[in-house]
Amino acid sequence: MINKLCDKIKKTNAPIVVGLDPMLSYIPEQVQKAAFDAYGETLEGAAEAIWQYNKAIVDAVHDLIPAVKPQIAMYEQFGIEGLKAFQKTVDYCREKDLVVIGDVKRGDIGSTSAAYAVGHLGKVQVGSKTYSAFNEDFATVNPYLGTDGIKPFVDVCKEEKKGLFILVKTSNPSSGEFQDQLIDGRPLYEHVAEKVAAWGEDHMGDSYSYIGAVVGATYPEVGKILRKVMPKSFILVPGYGAQGGKASDLVHYFNEDGLGAIVNSSRGIIAAYKQEKYAQFGPENFADASRQAVLDMIEDINGALQK
Amino acid sequence: MINKLCDKIKKTNAPIVVGLDPMLSYIPEQVQKAAFDAYGETLEGAAEAIWQYNKAIVDAVHDLIPAVKPQIAMYEQFGIEGLKAFQKTVDYCREKDLVVIGDVKRGDIGSTSAAYAVGHLGKVQVGSKTYSAFNEDFATVNPYLGTDGIKPFVDVCKEEKKGLFILVKTSNPSSGEFQDQLIDGRPLYEHVAEKVAAWGEDHMGDSYSYIGAVVGATYPEVGKILRKVMPKSFILVPGYGAQGGKASDLVHYFNEDGLGAIVNSSRGIIAAYKQEKYAQFGPENFADASRQAVLDMIEDINGALQK
Numbered sequence: 001m002i003n004k005l006c007d008k009i010k011k012t013n014a015p016i017v018v019g020l021d022p023m024l025s026y027i028p029e030q031v032q033k034a035a036f037d038a039y040g041e042t043l044e045g046a047a048e049a050i051w052q053y054n055k056a057i058v059d060a061v062h063d064l065i066p067a068v069k070p071q072i073a074m075y076e077q078f079g080i081e082g083l084k085a086f087q088k089t090v091d092y093c094r095e096k097d098l099v100v101i102g103d104v105k106r107g108d109i110g111s112t113s114a115a116y117a118v119g120h121l122g123k124v125q126v127g128s129k130t131y132s133a134f135n136e137d138f139a140t141v142n143p144y145l146g147t148d149g150i151k152p153f154v155d156v157c158k159e160e161k162k163g164l165f166i167l168v169k170t171s172n173p174s175s176g177e178f179q180d181q182l183i184d185g186r187p188l189y190e191h192v193a194e195k196v197a198a199w200g201e202d203h204m205g206d207s208y209s210y211i212g213a214v215v216g217a218t219y220p221e222v223g224k225i226l227r228k229v230m231p232k233s234f235i236l237v238p239g240y241g242a243q244g245g246k247a248s249d250l251v252h253y254f255n256e257d258g259l260g261a262i263v264n265s266s267r268g269i270i271a272a273y274k275q276e277k278y279a280q281f282g283p284e285n286f287a288d289a290s291r292q293a294v295l296d297m298i299e300d301i302n303g304a305l306q307k
Numbered sequence: 308m309i310n311k312l313c314d315k316i317k318k319t320n321a322p323i324v325v326g327l328d329p330m331l332s333y334i335p336e337q338v339q340k341a342a343f344d345a346y347g348e349t350l351e352g353a354a355e356a357i358w359q360y361n362k363a364i365v366d367a368v369h370d371l372i373p374a375v376k377p378q379i380a381m382y383e384q385f386g387i388e389g390l391k392a393f394q395k396t397v398d399y400c401r402e403k404d405l406v407v408i409g410d411v412k413r414g415d416i417g418s419t420s421a422a423y424a425v426g427h428l429g430k431v432q433v434g435s436k437t438y439s440a441f442n443e444d445f446a447t448v449n450p451y452l453g454t455d456g457i458k459p460f461v462d463v464c465k466e467e468k469k470g471l472f473i474l475v476k477t478s479n480p481s482s483g484e485f486q487d488q489l490i491d492g493r494p495l496y497e498h499v500a501e502k503v504a505a506w507g508e509d510h511m512g513d514s515y516s517y518i519g520a521v522v523g524a525t526y527p528e529v530g531k532i533l534r535k536v537m538p539k540s541f542i543l544v545p546g547y548g549a550q551g552g553k554a555s556d557l558v559h560y561f562n563e564d565g566l567g568a569i570v571n572s573s574r575g576i577i578a579a580y581k582q583e584k585y586a587q588f589g590p591e592n593f594a595d596a597s598r599q600a601v602l603d604m605i606e607d608i609n610g611a612l613q614k
Contacts, residue, residue, distance in 0.1 A: 023418065024433070032434070041434035073419045077426035078433075079440030080391055087387060105415055107449060109479040111330065112380045119384035126331070126385075127339070127348030133386030142414060144451045145477050146484030170452050172416040177453030177502070178495065183488040188495070192485065 001137045001162050002205035002212075002234065005099050006259055008066030014298045015254070015305075017101060017236070018061060018290075019266025020089060021071040022050045026271040028283035031056075047081040050074075053286075054089045057270055058096060060287035061294045067099035069236075069264055090136055101165065101236065102136030109148045117156035138163045140214060140236070143192050150199055154211065158203050163210035163234075166199075168192050168226060171216025171239030189222065193229040200233050208234050208260065215253065217245025217263065224252035227260070235261040241268035241297070247304035254305060263301055269293045308444045308469050309512035309519075309541065312406050313566055315373030321605045322561070322612075324408060324543070325368060325597075326573025327361050327396060328378035333578040334360045335590035354388040357381075360593075361396045364577055365403060367594035368601045374406035376543075376571055397443055408472065408543065409443030416455045424463035445470045447521060447543070450499050457506055461518065465510050470517035470541075473506075475499050475533060478523025478546030496529065500536040507540050515541050515567065522560065524552025524570065531559035534567065542568040548575035548604070554611035561612060570608055576600045 009015050024032065027049050035049035058068065070093075075086035093100050106116040120139045123130040141153055141164050153164055169179055169189040179189045193213060200209030209232045215223050217239035227235065235253050239245040240263045253261035272278045272293035273286040281289035316322050331339065334356050342356035365375070377400075382393035400407050413423040427446045430437040448460055448471050460471055476486055476496040486496045500520060507516030519541035522530050534542065542560050546552040547570045560568035579585045579600035580593040588596035 021419070036434055041436045043431075043433065043438050043440070046431075046433045071415075071419055073413070073415055073422040073426070077422040077431045077440060079426065079431075079438070080387060080394060082426075082440070083390060084387055105449075106380070106412070108378075108380055108412055109477065112328070112378055115380040115384040119380070119386065119389075124350075124353075124384045124386075126350065126353045127343055129348045131350050131386070133350070133384060133389070142412075142449050142451055144449055144474060144485060145479060146481035146486070148479040148481040167451060170416065172452060172455040174453035174455040178451060178499065179453070181490040181495065181498065183490055183495075188485065188488065188490075191488065195484070 001099065002208050002210045005066060005234070005262070006208060008099060009259060009262065012064060012066050013302065014065055015259070015262050016065060016294070016297055016301060017067040017069045017262050017264045018065055018269050018294065019069045019071060019103070019264050020054050020057070020270065021074045021266040022053055022270065023074060024049065026267070026274070027053045028273070028286050030284065043078045043081040046078045047085040050082070051085040051088050055092060056287040057290045058093055060291045062096040062098055064291070064294050064298065065098065067101055067262060068093050069101040069103050071103040071266070087134060090134060094135070099138070100136045101138040101140070102134065103140050105140050105142050105167065107142030107145055107149050109145050110152065113149050114152035114156070117153040121153070121162045122156040122160050138165060140165045140167065142167050143195065147195070154199055154203055157210055163212060165212040165214050165236040166192070166196050168196060168213040169215045169219055169222050171218045171243055171245070175216065189226070190229060193226045196233055197230040200230070204232065207257070208232055212236055214238065217250055218243055220249035220252065223250070227252055227255070231255070237261055237263045241265045247300040250301065251304055258305065265297055269297065308406065309515050309517045312373060312541070312569070313515060315406060316566060316569065319371060319373050320609065321372055322566070322569050323372060323601070323604055323608060324374040324376045324569050324571045325372055325576050325601065326376045326378060326410070326571050327364070327577065328381045328573040329357045329360055329577065330381060331356065333574070333581070335580070335593050337591060350385045350388040353385045354392040357389070358392045358395050362399060363594040364597045365400055367598045368576070369403040369405055371598070371601050371605065372405065374408055374569060375400050376408040376410050378410040378573070394441060397441060401442070406445070407443045408445040408447070409441065410447050412447050412449050412474065414449030414452055414456050416452050417459065420456050421459035421463070424460040428460070428469045429463040429467050445472060447472045447474065449474050450502065454502070461506055461510055464517055470519060472519040472521050472543040473499070473503050475503060475520040476522045476526055476529050478525045478550055478552070482523065497532070497536060500533045503540055504537040507537070511539065514564070515539055519543055521545065524557055525550055527556035527559065530557070534559055534562070538562070544568055544570045548572045554607040557608065558611055565612065572604055576604065
């Protein structure tokens with residue numbers, strides 16, 4: 001799957017991922033209305049609105065991009081119905097041949113991590129049968145519990161040729177509270193990054209490891225260092241655009257081969273029609289606004305990389 | 308809800324929580340067979356087996372205990388059907404007046420943490436209506452992202468009078484990899500514990516904060532220290548029994564009022580019938596074996612506390 005991600009980035013010339021993190025407030029009136037007319041103002045109605053919104057955006061942008069990153073929390077808040085919309089979204093994106101990064105930030109120990117891994121990336125055994133539940137291609141994972149918490153995910157990834165992005169340095173303002181604390185003179189995130197590199201050696205693709213890292217766009221100096229600590233790990237970069245990360249900041253997250261990083265934008269793409277820049281599309285053409293925002297983001301990132 | 312937890316612990320005289328972490332391999336043959344006869348060897352069949360298993364155990368032990376802790380990964384691995392069984396289990400336990408600790412170990416930032424908080428502890432808005440999705444009483448949360456990741460959970464907890472248990476020192480062998488690293492001469496877990504105490508001040512119950520901590524039974528010396536660092540935080544203690552933690556090790560997790568900690572056992576209770584000690588019950592009386600295991604655990608913990 002890491003090889004597929006590399007191939008698709010080269011083919012699209014777009015080292016970007018669209019974050020499918022639908023908030024109801026992003027979804028245009030007419031989409032909400034149609035869903036509520038059919039199912040009422042219910043969890044099912046909310047899930048239908050999310051699904052129709054996602055589908056329209058995926059239809060409008062799938063040929064331009066290698067990957068999507070649905071954030072499961074945005075679905076999980078609507079309970080079972082929301083999670084059905086998550087599953088439909090994952091399945092639909094896979095049908096469109098997109099690489100699906102499940103932004104699930106799970107992490108536990110032993111058999112519990114194994115259960116998450118099986119549920120999101122692998123197959124679960126029921127009697128003599130096996131089933132894939134959510135079936136993403138990559139999942140994001142939290143490292144706080146150490147190797148015990150990661151190993152069961154890596155094991156499933158090896159079986160399924162799937163991958164992980166492990167939280168190293170997150171994009172939020174208070175990420176430094178624990179992640180930046182110095183241990184033997186170096187911040188915790190560097191220690192985590194070293195472990196990511198070591199875990200990744202155990203599951204290599206052609207040029208990159210299946211085990212990648214999350215490093216926020218909002219800390220470019222950190223990105224520069226971590227690129228060197230984990231030369232074979234792909235870096236998933238949140239925080240571009242709406243959170244303040246600029247394309248010029250992101251150059252050092254990439255390797256000389258032009259690969260090694262994939263930059264996420266969520267709100268900036270899926271709710272593009274709400275920005276003044278794309279206001280001419282109007283809410284009725286929200287998906288076209290998203291397509292234009294993807295084109296602009298690709299140009300922005302590639303422009304910076306070519307410099 | 309922290310007041311209710313304290314009251315129920317006093318009333319039952321049982322500072323314990325039963326971990327509802329069903330693996331299919333724990334579930335007696337006859338329960339699996341009945342479920343598979345009705346639904347086939349499907350995800351639905353697995354979910355039905357889990358639900359029937361849980362229900363029998365809850366029926367057998369609910370009068371003895373203050374709380375249960377379903378581990379969502381064990382349900383999530385079976386996808387939507389598994390999560391329906393999780394929801395049914397939560398609802399059923401609440402009907403039985405048990406405090407429900409959702410062991411979900413979620414954690415993200417800003418609006419994403421807010422979405423998890425709303426989905427597990429609060430109410431989600433759909434148009435003019437609001438709904439509770441999973442509706443646990445407490446949730447476990449991962450602190451790696453810092454205050455940004457915790458604050459939205461605390462906000463929802465304040466609204467709903469619900470609570471959290473934040474991972475501080477986990478029970479697994481490699482928990483020390485990051486958690487034990489020294490920062491200014493003190494391990495990371497102490498720094499996290501200080502934050503838990505500070506976050507907790509913001510949401511106090513009568514004697515204890517709604518914001519508690521997870522500290523593994525397998526590191527009793529750590530428990531002793533952390534009890535002092537977080538005097539007003541309840542400690543959820545995993546790792547007793549199957550993972551090796553002994554009752555005598557746990558005395559210092561409690562305060563002088565006999566409160567302040569709640570000890571979890573999962574496999575040791577729900578799969579008690581598989582232990583030699585309870586073999587006389589047989590798989591057909593698995594729930595009675597669980598009841599006896601609860602009684603034995605209460606005696607074991609209280610015996611140690613009285614010394």
